Amino acid sequence: MQVKKILTRSCIAALMFGVFSHAAMADQLDDIKKAGKVRVAIAMGTPLFSYADDKMQPTGSDVDTARQLAKDLGVQLEIVSVTNAARVPTLQANRADLVIADLSITPERQKVIDFSTPYAVITIIVGGLKNIAVKDYKDLDGKRIGLTRATVNDTLTTAQAKGADIVRYEDDATLITSMVTGQIDLFSSTPSNLQEMQKRAAGKNIELKFAQKDFELGIALNKNQPRLKEWVDTWVKTNMKSGNLNTIYKKYHGRDLPASVQNVQ
Incomplete structure (x- = not known):
């Protein structure tokens, strides 16, 4: 009887292993x-x-x-x-x-x-108003810069511009609006977002400051x-x-x- 119980349990265990293995795959x-x-x-x-x-x-x-x-x-x-x-x-x-x-x-x-x-690829850049002198990360010390939360822009800028005051937005659309309406004067984003800002605010003289990095998508x-x-x-x-x-x-x-x-x- 004891042997029969052991065999029965072994069969059940083998069956369950097969079920879970199939589910895992x-x-x-x-x-x-x-x-x-x-x-x-x-x-x-x-x-x-x-x-x-x-x-x-x-x-x-x-x-x-x-x-x-x-x-x-x-x-x-x-x-x-x-x-x-x-x-x-x-x-x-x-x-x-x-x-x-x-x-x-x-x-x-x-x-x-x-x-x-x-x-595809995406290029990360820093851009901003023409009258603000920024050529690299050290020039961002003490300056306010906007970017989109949970992006490579966020990770890269946080690591490289430790002295900057970083403002995080939930999406690119809000970041663009903030730049166009003057809530921020500098940003870390993409060339495509820079183009959108320039289109929507032609008179603000928004320009590319420097390229940060190319990332594969x-x-x-x-x-x-x-x-x-x-x-x-x-x-x-x-x-x-x-x-x-x-x-x-x-x-x-x-x-x-x-x-x-x-x-x-």
Whole structure:
């Protein structure tokens, strides 16, 4: 009887191990195909990457990238609009399957989420009013500078400009408005946001001060999703090789992707 009980428990344990092992290997790719849609988190309000056009429809290089990905996957695109700070939390909470939202690939983020092969790049800059002399980080000491919270701008500027008074905003749209309306005189952001500020406040003489760093962007997904990651990586490489991703990027940003991104193997 004792032997029978031990054997029974062993069988149950083996069965449960198989169930949990299967669950652990489960992948969102099948769920996306079954649902017939892919939920993509996009940070709207980011000029050139993701914004509303004159008909209030989503557009930009990230939006076009998401549309092409959904089309090639054979499903509908559901845009999940998020702030910059909510990009990673939205993915972790499973409110989105992927994030295509000018999200830079950094070691800190790679600890909690996975990234695809780089599909684009973003340049981080410091800009501000022409009459303020700023050439590098040390010139920011004692000065007030605005940026968007939970971005590489935030991480980089916080680390390099320790003497600056940093004002953090929840999204790029609020940062742009603050600069245009004179709430701040300096900012850390992107060339596309600088262009938007110059367009909206032509008389304020807002200019580029110095470039901070170039970052590669990746399509983000949750960890332990091997089949979905493999599909997305293959999709990026295929569309990079065909020139589709470069065409999308150049359409909005007016320049080609760097060779280091285009020549990915």
